[in-house]
Amino acid sequence: MSVELPVLSGPRLDLPTPEVSAAVETAALLADGSRAGILALLRSGPHCVCEMAAALGQRQNNVSNHLATLREAGLVRATRQGPDSRLVYYERDEAACTAAATIIDELLR
Amino acid sequence: MSVELPVLSGPRLDLPTPEVSAAVETAALLADGSRAGILALLRSGPHCVCEMAAALGQRQNNVSNHLATLREAGLVRATRQGPDSRLVYYERDEAACTAAATIIDELLR
DNA sequence: TGACTGTCTCAACTCTGGCTGATATAACCA
DNA sequence: TGGTTATATCAGCCAGAGTTGAGACAGTCA
Numbered sequence: 001m002s003v004e005l006p007v008l009s010g011p012r013l014d015l016p017t018p019e020v021s022a023a024v025e026t027a028a029l030l031a032d033g034s035r036a037g038i039l040a041l042l043r044s045g046p047h048c049v050c051e052m053a054a055a056l057g058q059r060q061n062n063v064s065n066h067l068a069t070l071r072e073a074g075l076v077r078a079t080r081q082g083p084d085s086r087l088v089y090y091e092r093d094e095a096a097c098t099a100a101a102t103i104i105d106e107l108l109r
Numbered sequence: 110m111s112v113e114l115p116v117l118s119g120p121r122l123d124l125p126t127p128e129v130s131a132a133v134e135t136a137a138l139l140a141d142g143s144r145a146g147i148l149a150l151l152r153s154g155p156h157c158v159c160e161m162a163a164a165l166g167q168r169q170n171n172v173s174n175h176l177a178t179l180r181e182a183g184l185v186r187a188t189r190q191g192p193d194s195r196l197v198y199y200e201r202d203e204a205a206c207t208a209a210a211t212i213i214d215e216l217l218r
Numbered sequence: 219t220g221a222c223t224g225t226c227t228c229a230a231c232t233c234t235g236g237c238t239g240a241t242a243t244a245a246c247c248a
Numbered sequence: 249t250g251g252t253t254a255t256a257t258c259a260g261c262c263a264g265a266g267t268t269g270a271g272a273c274a275g276t277c278a
Contacts, residue, residue: 010192011159011160013160015164016164017164017166018146020146024140027136027140030213031136031139033130036129037126037127037129039216040128040129040216041124043218050120051122052124054122055124055125084119087119097217097218101214101218104210104213107145108139
């Protein structure tokens, strides 16, 4: 028995569609300066919203909005701790961030 | 001599703005299903435009457009080789892809 | 040569996503 | 208690990115 082996085959129009949705969603989270800036800021430890808004030159509600996006994606956590409990401190979920980096890394190998 | 040490400091409103533009630009390249799919397809070797358009379920001109974006970013190369020189084969620039993965990885540590 | 194929480019349209502005809630302080 | 601060949420607006449709160009084949 033998299998048909294409010789000098032309275009293969039956390639399977690659599954990249997880990488796309992850990349979309990072493809915004505010969100990427938040993740960079949080490398040095927890920060509250107003600190990050000041560092990023963004308004508080925008930063809060981006934090909600990152929170829903699981990349950051909110904790209302410290002497002034009006301040909401955010910290990175390192496991989730590592997982996100892995997803991107697997696309780019 | 002593240095002023903040005790139970409140919000620090003087944090430096993090530099994330390279990571944001890189992530933006991957934050599209067509471009991410192209990079995934090219992991298995060079492919021509029509092959990728078929695999991605996208029109040829769109794929060509996304390839131009990836080409300008340096992630892929075009070569007009093979028996039918109408076909433009694209391949990944592995060094550039690795560099891109590193940039993302450094943001997410 | 003419018909056809594969690729590229570009103007016009669409639509997603971030920003603005306003408001609501909760905690702190006088 | 009232005033202020920190955060969250939401409708509306708008710029940017992707898609569509058309056309141009080069290479192939009869």
